[in-house]
Amino acid sequence: MNQQAGGKILLRMENISKSFPGVKALDKVSLQVKAGTVHALMGENGAGKSTLMKCLFGIYNKDEGHIYLEDREVDFKSSREALDNGVAMVHQELNQALKRSVMDNIWLGRYPKISKFIPLVSEKKMYADTMKVFQELDIHVNPKAIMSTMPVSHRQMVEIAKAVSFNAKVIVFDEPTSSLTEQEVEHLFRIINMLRDRGCGIIYISHKMEEILRISDEVTIMRDGQWVATEPAKELTMNQIIRLMVGRELTNRFPPKAHDVVDEIVLKVEGLTAMYSSLRDVSFALKKGEVLGIAGLDGSGRTELLENIFGSATRKHGKIYKGSKLIHNRSPQESIANGLSMVTEERRATGIFSILDVRSNTVISCLKKCRSDRFFFLSNRKMQEKTQWSVNRMRIKTPSLATKIRSLSGGNQQKVIIGRWLLTEPEIFLMDEPTRGIDVGAKYEIYQIIIDMAKEGKSVIMVSSEMPELLGVCDRILVMSNGRLAGEVTATATTQEEIMTLAAKYV
Template identity: 45%
Template sequence: MPLLRMQNIHKAFAGNPVLCGVNFEVAAGEVHALLGENGAGKSTLIKILTGVHQKDAGEIWWEGRVVEINTPVDAMRLGIATIYQELNLVPHLTVYENLFLGQEVRRTKHLPFLNKAYMRRRAIECLRLLGQPLDPDAPVYALGIGQQQIVEIAKALVRDAKLIIMDEPTASLSEAEVEQLFTTIDALRAKGVAFVYITHRLEEIRRIGDRVTLLRDGQTIATHDAKRVPTHTIIEQMVGRKLEEKFPKKRFIRGAEGLRVENLKRKGAQHAVSFVAYQGEILGIAGLVGAGRTELARAIFGVDPVESGKIFVFGQEVHIRSPADAIRAGIAFITEDRKREGLFMDQPLP
């Protein structure tokens, strides 16, 4: 008997069908990958499962009985937790305070005093269960992205989650952090916790997935053994056509010089960096974690101080001492942490 079965799920918005009879099930202790192109219906299906949207038709079975999930609280009470790509943590609260946010434990029912000792002990238990000896008193802002994701998983354990939905969990993680996450998932899978794993990285499915279900145009196309299904089958069923070439050759004509960096040395760095990027070209900058890739971009944009070196834009030397200087020179910077460093979350779009 599966832990979860979603049967013949339909959903439309303003008369436009988004889900058309989707079937999806997850067993206890299984990592079930959910794949599909943008617009295939993955997000809508998950929002129905978590009570954000309500289905128009179909049934949801949970532990052998039909249930109605009308609100996120209904999903939480069943033991369904979601970890979104944008982590939902309060940076200036501690690890244990984040774990119990919204379900704080009181010393007694009649007095508004929190049982901090119990919450700290429970936080330590959950983190040890995950094999992550994080300090429960550490502020979340002091943790790396990978460690913050562990806190999100621990938060699900505190709520006794039986099914954890993970939406693009490795998008912002280094290779070491990805392996740490997979080790944690393996440990929880062995204890019977189920996962719905949403990703666009097909290589991850082989490593962590048990089964994979493919959606296209709001319909369930197929469910496969994740370890055995060929990659080309997944891609062809996702896009709905046969692919002749996975990486077709494209003709590229190099344009004029766009950006030239000469002997740029950041403050505190050991070595200077030089490179040239031409118009119409995508120039990749690679390196291990800590090699200075992000810091180089920040220095070019004027966020971090520079000791020496020159920057040329379209052949003209520019002097960049602040982001405002970089913007005036025609340079844009999409930050690694867009939510915290790239956007003003309380400001409107215009």
């Protein structure tokens, strides 16, 4: 908590309303942010958090309401205008020029010139300016690196550096930690504390309850586009927040494990070594009806392991058996035919057809099952039914099945993708961070789906950075360290400490 908490009001948003076709995304929402504080914004997927912030940041035009920055009424028409006026936003969905360098991304549209008389871009100055911001924030990223070659966490740091480089007074972080490791979260929190001490007003959106209670001074909760409550963080408990968000009590975070692991091996991996990543010599077996967790630090090869099994990355050595049969999984298509499915980690980049509607995005992986019984054509009715099933099962909040997926909230887009893969009815489901960016209520649904699948005799391999989730849902957990398998633990008989120790084994 900061001594300055309770400073002057930096930002005032009053009675903001915003509608989209078929949805009232915001209904007279108000928010006040004080200088030198962190204000958390919470609510379920689709509650209107990102929309409220996009109205502030000039991405959306509000229909109604007023916004004041230190008593001056503002109404930004573009994000550039917002940035020039000291309001910055680190987006939930990073929108970066991936083919360009780090410094290009930071200074895009305001490149430093060689001099007033020579209107050419000064690469040298741009490099020096970038390094200055990076040093201030203790960021270790090469300013000349190309964005696409960097992990999401580094790209996020670049985004934060960009916000700081504009000398912003109000900085919005929309789910900044969803792809960060624990150490990176600590780093981000140091940066946020520094900005708070400088007198900035920070708006922090996250679904991670522990984080909110730790970093924020005040919490505003929204539900269905409406303001529900604003309270000092120290007066709120996790259960109270959940009740305000969901509108009902949610007593358990994990459903009871009701499945039995059968002593029959469904998938065996031997000496798996990747061609282009550090993954090497991984062997393990997966049983029928088993939920197998994969733990490890970021970059330890967890995602690469799934990708190498699924054929979306190239293997160098190694064998994969389904039961006793050798399979090759040279491509995702081949893996799907072999009864595997995979939910990727970076769903927006690798999983979404943003200009297509919810229905097309849902049925795209099970088109064969959508054929008309009599004709060769696709049956509209079947596609509609399958999509409706997934929307119900995943509780996807969407005005209709024909809504473009890009207009869904971040969390709801993710749910569409998970629903898509559920429809393929895989025998073996590979899930990379399945609950990232998903609200508490929907997380429970996803755990329930995983446990139900295991109960039906399907098997699940689940990568997660959230230790409680691995312990709460999995039967067995493999721990990766620096591309290798560092050990294996039983979920009911291990501790977070044991897993952390294994994760550091080869570092």
